Structure formats: C-alpha cells, structure tokens
Amino acid sequence: MNEDFEPKIVAFLCNWCAYMGADLAGTSRIQYPPNLRIIRMMCSGAVDPVYVIKPLLDGADGVLIGGCHPGDCHYQEGNYKARRRVAILKNILHQMGFDEERVWLRWISASEGQVFAETVTEMVEALKEKGPNPLKELWGT
C-alpha cells in the first residue's frame, strides 16, 4: 500500500438525503479526508450509469452514489431504480475485468452527517488498499 497515494473519488449525491447528510457533516464540523468531489443530483435514480463509468475511464479511483434509505426516496422509488442500475453496472464492470468494488452505493439520510463522514473515510481507506485505478496508468491519464 502506497502511503502517499490519495485516491480521487467522484460522488453523486441525491439532493434530498445524501447531499443534506454531507451538509450536516459540515454543520456538525465532522472532519473527513478531502478526497471526494460531490456532484449534486436531484435523485440517485437520475444517476446514469454512464456518469459512473466516465470518471472511472478518466482515471478517478472510485465513485460513490449516495441516496435516500429504501422507502425514504423523495421521489418515491428513485433509490430502488438506482439500486437495480448499480447492481447491473457492477456486474458489467466485473465482466469487463474492472474492479467493481470501486463503485459504492450507500444510503445516507439527511440526519446522518456522521454516517456520511464515516462512509468517505472508509472509502478512502478501501481505495488506498486497492491502489490507483489501473486505467489511469494504462491510458496515461
């Protein structure tokens, strides 16, 4: 494990739960590693699998998709759609020979600032274990 390696993570967070959870982590001043960049989506169900593949091809080390807990979706069932899509996507990534565990789907409610911060910390640790995204070296990005 390379201690100097700082993984780059792109996060797609739903506007109503996970993004608010990330805000709450801030309001509560819970510190977590600055490896993650957040893109606000209206719903986890609006995360096109292409949005997940694109940063991975471009050399990001991991992608986090954050949505509301099952049953709590602001749009009723968007997170269920996300869950099915991510399951299929991971399957495809695996068959392509890409480590699908670089893609995380997590349920984080608006009241779970702590959970959000812990998720980021855990993901950074896990990606440090894995090392850099191999596509980055292969394609020189």
Added chain:
Amino acid sequence: MRKVGVFVCHCGNNIAGAVEVERVTEALRSYPGVAYSIDYLYVCSDPGQDLIKEAIAERDLDGVVVAACSPVMHETTFRRTVAAAGLNPYLCEVANIREQCSWVHRDDIERATLKATQIIETIVEKVRHDEPLLPLAMSLVRRALIIGGGIAGLQAASDIAAAGYGVILVEREEGVGGRMAQLSGTYLNFDSTVDLLREKIEAVTRNPHVTVLTRAQVEELGGYLGDFKVKVRRQGNDEEYEVGAIVVATGYELYPQEWLSEYGGERYPDVIDGLEFERMLSPTGPTGGEIRCPSDGRVPQEVVFVQCAGSRDPERGVAYCSKICCMYTAKQAMMYKMQVPQGQAYIFYIDIRALGKGYEEFTQRGMEEHRVLYLRGKVSKVFPQDGKMMVWGADTLSGKGVEVAADLVVLATPMVPSAGAFELARKLRVATDKHGFFSEAHPKLRPVESLTPGVYLAGACQAPKDIPEAVAQGSAAAAKVLSLFSQEKITHDPIVAVVDSELCAGCGICVEVCPYEAREIHPLTKIAVVKEVLCQGCGACLVACPNKASQLRNFTPTQVMAMIGALV
C-alpha cells in the same frame, strides 16, 4: 461563450479559516469561461449582493457562480439578486465550499483550497450550460383537505373556513373530536373537554364552507401543490375531491401496554393506561365519571401512577419524552384525590417536566394541596397479590425500595403516531421520522410544513403535544394554507424533464418509470410529452430513455459530463 462571474465568499472566517480564498479566486480567473472572479467577506450581505449586481451590469456577465455556503442556505437569495440585475435567476448557481469543504477539512488548508477550487470549477461548468428558465404557472384550487378531526384538525378547519375558503375534513371515526373527546378535563383548571370541544365542533360543522366526512379515509393522492386529486373512501364508497392544500392532523395513540410486560398491562384488569383512566374520569365514560377498579368495581384506596412507562427508555420502549404525561398524571392524581379524599395517590417519576405557563405551579398544587405523594424512581415490577396489585419501585431520594399494595395502577405510556399514519405518509409522499411521526420541513423555522409542497402538519402526528400546542399548530398550519390561497397565482419550479421530439421513438419506457404520471405518449404524434406541472424533476426518465431523448432542464448529460471533466 458564456461570461461567468465567480464570487468567492469568506463567510467571515468560516470559509477563509480553512481555504485560501484569494488563491481560489485567482485560480478561477484563468478557468475557461470565467470572465470575472472576486472574493468578498460576506457575499450574502447587502454590499456583497451589490457587488454581484454591479459586476453583471459592468462586465456584461451572463452567468454567476457564488462560492459560499450550501445552496440550501442562500441559493434563493442569490438567484433573487441576479434577477434584480436583469439576469435570469436560473443562470446563477451556488458552489458549496463551506458545509462540504472548509468546515470538514480544517486541518489541511492546502487540500481544502484545491478542493474548493475544483468544486467551483464544476459549478462553472454547470452554469456554462445552464439555460434561462421561467417558472411554470400552475392552477390553484382554493380548498383544503384536513385529515383528522381531532382538536388540531378542527382548529385548522375552523380557521381556514373562517377566511371563506372551502374545507374537506376527513375523519375515520364515527364523529369528530378525536382524543380530546375521550378526555375528562384539562389540566390547570379542570375544564370539561366536552364543553371546550362542543364550541369548536359547532364552529366547524355549522360552517357552510366545511364538508365533514366521517368514517372516511384517504385512499389515494395524486397531483401536486395547488391541485391535488384525493380519493376518499367513505363508508365503502370512493369519492374524488380536488384540493389545493392538505393539513395532516392524524394525532396519536398510546404505546401498547402489553409491550411493557413488567407492568402487567393488558394482563391484569387493574393496570390501565392514562387514556383508560381518562375514560373513567369522564362523565360520558363507562362509569359515568366514577373511579372504580375494573376488576370488581370497588373504589380504589391506593392508586399508583407510573410516569415514563415506556418512554425515555430506548431499550424497552421509546427513547423520547412523551412530553404531556407529567402534567396529565398530576391532573389525574388530583382528580382522584378530589373524588376519593381519604385515598392515597402515588406518582413514580424520573423527573418532573412542567414546561409551560402555570404548569410548574400546577404540579406543586398537586403535591401541597392534594397531598399527592411523588416518589422519584422507576417501578421495576407490578404483580397481583392477595387481590391487590403489588408495585415494586425505588425511591432514589431516600435510597430505599418502595412497595405499595395498590388497588389501581395507571401507566403513563408514551404517545406514538396513530395506527395507519405510516401508510398515510406513504400515500401523501411525506417523510416520517424513525418513530413514525411526520417530519417537519425544518425543526426550528418550518415546524408546520412537511417537505412535500402543499402538505402541512398539525398536532400530535408530528410529535407529542398537549392541547394548546395542537391548537397553536392547527392555527399555524391554517395560516400557511391561507397565505397560499391568497396568492393570485402560484408557480412551479421549471427544473422539469423535456423531450427532444427528434430523438424520441415513442417507446413509452418513460411513461412507465415516471412516479408522478407526468408522462404520456401523445395520441397523434406518438412521441412522449411531459406534463410539466406534474413533473417533479426526479430525472428517472432520462436514465431510462434509450435514445437520451429525455433530459432534465439544467441537469443535462452535457452538464454532468462537463462537471465530471472538471474533476478528473
């Protein structure tokens, strides 16, 4: 190409304390599309907003990024600012560098500064591809639906009807009045709840603007703020109503006694809960207001009241404080002593929470004038012995165990959401908290609104409340409804889906995935159309569309791809 202005806020030391704001501002200056970049102490202040307005005018900006706190805080503020300068408000976006950067990376200024720069760059990319939008006009039905005919619902109904607007009051029981109708008297002055309610019920039922539907329940809800379509099942028949706003006032019930096995509720007839005791005290109750042991009808000489029976107990019951029990237990003990002066009333308590005008004095009256014996400690066990209910407890002030051979035990079990509240919340698309209470939009500033536009909350469906609080919230919810109804027209957020008619093949997948029935295949053109006022902008359709003919305005794939591109 769009000329974007970037305004980086110090937020005092909140951002500037962990992010080198000047460096960020400087870095943005050379970012493609950025025509102007400046930092300021508080961009949300009046001079800060003037800075934005002046820059728009002087530098001909056609896009604005404010890098500051979360968009939840001030997106509306800054959009209003740019609109005042003649720019379309949807060409202004907020980059969140406080909650999601400076506040969470206080120990690493270097990386926090880099992160802040990148966050702003993604938002610049978004603004570069944002299109100007106009709010959508919506229809507004000036009639309210109130779910629940307890005191909170009645109060909301009478206030809305008094302003001249129509009200449909749905109550699932035989009559209105709710829990309050089951009570004997109110605390502080022992007013008869029946008398207090009669006035309120008459104000509602006699008002020609109010339609009261009893033995009725909401079956289905469609539509949106201003134009809901409600299906009500009443006595077996379905009826449809159109309303513009909804007040949820479904109230509470008590935590099931049988779940507190150590107290023997539901197992022994002489262990009852607070509501059962209220029925006993009530002149309209089964005993005509006489206090009797349910087992054999004798007058109880020793009565033990157990407060926090299941509340403030995350292991065995609920974690929260049920709020009203300290007061109603004091009242019940006093009413018992008034009826049975020679009897003895004991109250086991953890501590007394008498938070209200005159409340503390009231509990003191119980102790001093009525000689109610307060014992600080919890009851561990209740069991029958020799025709009595043995109560084992502790008095933590004297440090001794207490044993009372009681005739009657009254459990102050916590308020929980009424049965069916959860299912109703699902139908209304309203969030509930972990205990099942309806969630308010903001715990401090929006206590009577749900996060679903047009749905308001009143009474104990939101959290344990006593009568004056339920009344206050009923009136507050009514005020929200009235301010909605008094608007000339209402508008809908234009962040909605749009279909590219050149790309749409009319497959209908988007019609299937839309949770709001905002899609249909046009009968003539055979391609998908969006019913904009129904669309909530969730974006499910754009992922599902195989041709990518479906897009969400200002959340287009072009934008997201450009945002990703700015990051990696």
